[in-house]
Amino acid sequence: MKTFRELSKHLILIILSIIMIFPFIFVLFGSTNNSGWFFNIPFKFSIGEEFKRNISVLVENYKLVKIFINSIIVSLVTAILSTTVVYLSSYSLSNSSFKFSKIANYILLIFLVLPLPTYLIGLLLTMNKLKLYSTFIGLIIPYLINIRMIFYFKNNFEVIPISTIEASRIDGANDFQVFSTIVTPLMMDKIYLSFFLLFITSWSNFLIPMLTTNDSDLFTLPILTSLLSDSSRYDIGLVFMSLLIFVLLVLIIFTIIKNKIFKLNYDFSE
C-alpha cells in the first residue's frame, strides 16, 4: 500500500514534469521539420529530415552565424559588466551604517515592482536622445541594472559574520582591503552564479533590443526568432530552428549551474 502511494506520487510528478518540458521537446522535433509538419493530418510526432536544410537556410539567408556571435558577445559583455555593477553596489548597500542605503533600498524595491510598460516610452526616448539606437552599446548598457541580483548579493553580504570583518579591521585592513581580500573570496561562488544568470537574462532579452535595432548586422537571436515568425515567408521550421539554438544554450548553462541554483533565494514575500 505504501509503495503504491509512493509510486503514484512519483507518477503525478513525472506527468507534470513531462508537461512542463514538453514545449522543449516540441522545439526539438519542430526544428527538424518543415512548415507542413505542423499542420499534417494525422500528426506525426517524429524527427524529420529538414534539420540540415533549416540550418543552412538560416546561415545563408539570415546570417545565423553572425547573429549567434552577436548574441554571445552581447550576453557575455552584459553579464560581466552587470555582475560588476551589481556586486559593487550591493556591497555598499548592504552596509547598515551607510545611511544612503536605506533610501536606496526603497527606490530599488519600487523599481523592482514597476513593470516595463510604465516607462517603456521614456526609455525609448532616452535611448534615442543618447543615440543608442542600432548600436552595440545600446544592446548592452541599458540592461546592466538587475535589481533582483542586487538584493541577492545584499542578502548574502549580510550573512557574512561581522567578526570576520572586524578581525581584519583590527589587523589594520582598510575598507578596500576588507572588500577585496576578505569579502570577495567568500563571494566567488555567488559571483559565478550571478554571471550565468545574468548571461541568460541578456540572452533572452528581446523586446527593447527589437524595437531599437534596425540594423540586421546587430540582430540577436531572439530578434531573429521573432522576425522569422512574423515574416511573410512563413517558414515555421526556421522559427523552431532558431528557437532550438536559443533554448539549447540556456539548457547547457542550466546544467552548469544546476546544483548552485538551490541556494538562490527568490523569496521576496516578506
Next chain:
Amino acid sequence: MQKSKLFYYLLLIPLIILFIIFKITPFIYSFIYSFLSSNKINSGNFTLLNYSNIFTDKLFINAILNSIVIFTMYIIIKIPLLVIYSTLISNLHKSKKKYLSLLYIPSIIGGFAFALIFKYIFTYDGFANQIIYNLFNLKINWFGKTNTSRAILAFSLIWSSFGISIFIMVNRLGNINKSVVESMELDGVNFIQKIKYLTIPYGKSVLLYTVFIGLIEVVGMIDVPMNLTSGGPGNSTVTIGYYIFKIAFDHNNFPYAATIGVILVLITTIFVIIYRVIGGKINENI
C-alpha cells in the same frame, strides 16, 4: 570615518549613473510626454487632453477587463497546481531536487519563447487539436475565440513562471519545524489534511506573493501577446501593457502611450498597497 564613507559612495557610482539614465530619466520623460499634444517634444503643446481621453477610451477599459480575465485564468490554474505539487514535492525524501530542477527549467526562458511555441502547438490543424480530435472528436479554434486565446496566453505565463513559484514554495515548506511535520505523519494525516494544515497556513504568504507578482506580470507583459496573438481576436487579448505598446507603435501616438504608462504606475501602486495590507494581516495571524 569620512574616508570610509567615500569608499562606499565610489562603489555605488556606476549604479547611480546607470540608474539615473535608464530608470529615472525614462520616468521623467514619460511623465513630460503625457502632457504633450504631439510626438515632437519641441512642437507639442501642453495639454491635459491625454488624461481626459482615458475616461472615454473604450479600448483602454477593454484592456483592463482583458487583463482581469487573463489574470483570473492564470491564478485559477496556477494556485491549485502550486499547492498540490509543492505539498507533493516537499514530502519526498529523495529526488526532491531532481523534480525541482526539472520544473525550474522552463522559467529560465522568457515568456516570449513559450508564446512562439504555443502559437504553433495550438494552430487549428496543429498538434493540440489533433490530439483533442482523436480523443473527443472535436476541434477547437483556439485563436478564433476570445476565451481560448486568453487561456493560452495564461498558459504561456504559467509555463514561464511556475518553476520559480514552486521553488519558493518548497523552500518555504522546507523551513517548517521538522517536529511538526513528523508528528503529523505519526498521526497519519492524509494528503488533503496536509494541504489544509501545513501547506496553506505555512505557505500562504508565498501564495499571496505569487498572486501579486502574477498581477504585475499580466499587466506588464508585452512580448507574450505580441508573439502569440497580436492582440486578436478582436482586441480580446490586448492587456494594459500591450495596449501601451500598440498605441505607441501601431498608432504612433507616444504621448498617449506615455499617459497610460503613468496610469499603470498608479494601478501598480494600488496593487502594492493592497498587497502590503493583506500581507500584514496574514503575517499577524501565523
